[in-house]
């Protein structure tokens with residue numbers, strides 16, 4: 001016997017509003033789809049309109065409620081404008097997912113200020129600013145979920161992590177500070193930690209079959225990640241079921257990090 005009301009109490013996102021940055025591609029797109037199918041009204045935020053409209057069309061064709069905002073989150077003004085537009089779509093969000101990210105990999109000795117600044121702006125400052133914009137409101141309303149997408153490079157050097165690893169390590173620290181501030185008011189803040197996932201972000205690595213096989217062999221499951229691997233963990237972290245899980249880094253990596 002399946003108790004649908006029990007499952008719904010734990011996992012339903014009915015009536016919730018979610019904002020997903022980077023929701024038009026890869027991991028963010030899979031998370032946006034998962035939250036929408038679990039009942040949330042979802043706003044996806046990224047730059048390219050064709051990808052945004054395709055994502056929203058797919059979701060609405062499946063009976064979900066979705067909207068998009070085209071914005072460049074690499075500037076503070078861009079983030080602020082995006083936040084207001086995102087809140088205009090369905091109201092103030094209950095769930096914020098920060099998945100937009102870039103991974104530029106010059107060797108450490110050649111890592112210049114431009115790459116450093118661009119990486120920190122999108123991977124770290126945008127999640128910080130969005131948290132400042134939406135976190136206090138969530139706390140006031142007594143419910144909120146902030147989910148950042150970090151990386152194994154928050155925990156170890158990997159293929160010239162450089163600025164990228166630093167941004168992701170700091171993002172995990174940000175999640176802990178946000179958790180400390182807002183968990184007493186019903187707002188949990190956690191990170192999802194991918195291993196190697198086949199998405200446009202790492203096309204250089206994922207188009208090399210030998211590297212792909214070598215990385216798969218480093219997992220315990222025996223394959224590299226797929227965006228849809230994040231669906232269950234995202235729905236869990238976004239819903240009532242995870243109300244006592246906060247400040248955590250949850251590895252969705254097929255065992256990569258413990259092998």
Ligand SMILES: NC(=O)c1ccc[n+]([C@@H]2O[C@H](COP(=O)([O-])OP(=O)(O)OC[C@H]3O[C@@H](n4cnc5c(N)ncnc54)[C@H](OP(=O)(O)O)[C@@H]3O)[C@@H](O)[C@H]2O)c1
Nearest residue numbers: 022025026027046047048072073100101151196197199201
């Ligand atoms: N794939 C992996 O193996 C892996 C591993 C560890 C961590 N991650 C993390 O997972 C997250 C998602 O990565 P992914 O692999 O799904 O990458 P992806 O498929 O390349 O998606 C990146 C998303 O971010 C958006 N984005 C990029 N720059 C932006 C900007 N300036 N302003 C607004 N949006 C921007 C992109 O849309 P537009 O280009 O249209 O703006 C796209 O929607 C990232 O934070 C990444 O660091 C990925």
